[in-house]
Amino acid sequence: MKLTLQKKPETDLDYVEIYAIKLKKDNSLFEQQKKLIESQLKSSSSVFRNSFGKGNEFKLQVREYLRKIGLLS
Numbered sequence: 001m002k003l004t005l006q007k008k009p010e011t012d013l014d015y016v017e018i019y020a021i022k023l024k025k026d027n028s029l030f031e032q033q034k035k036l037i038e039s040q041l042k043s044s045s046s047v048f049r050n051s052f053g054k055g056n057e058f059k060l061q062v063r064e065y066l067r068k069i070g071l072l073s
Contacts (some may be wrong), residue, residue, distance in 0.1 A: 009015050023029045052061035066072035
């Protein structure tokens with residue numbers, strides 16, 4: 001289905017297509033998305049570092065946790 005901005009979106013994919021159309025017209029949206037993703041990665045790294053430590057300690061702690069919950073044998 002070819003979507004125009006006037007047609008009401010019906011599926012999640014329609015919203016993705018609308019976003020892609022807007023992104024082509026306004027490149028500042030890309031910069032906003034990039035900042036959002038980088039912020040999420042930084043927060044995620046911080047949470048994992050606080051939970052499991054750094055370096056080799058991180059790897060060992062994560063493996064121990066994954067074994068404990070049954071995702072690693």
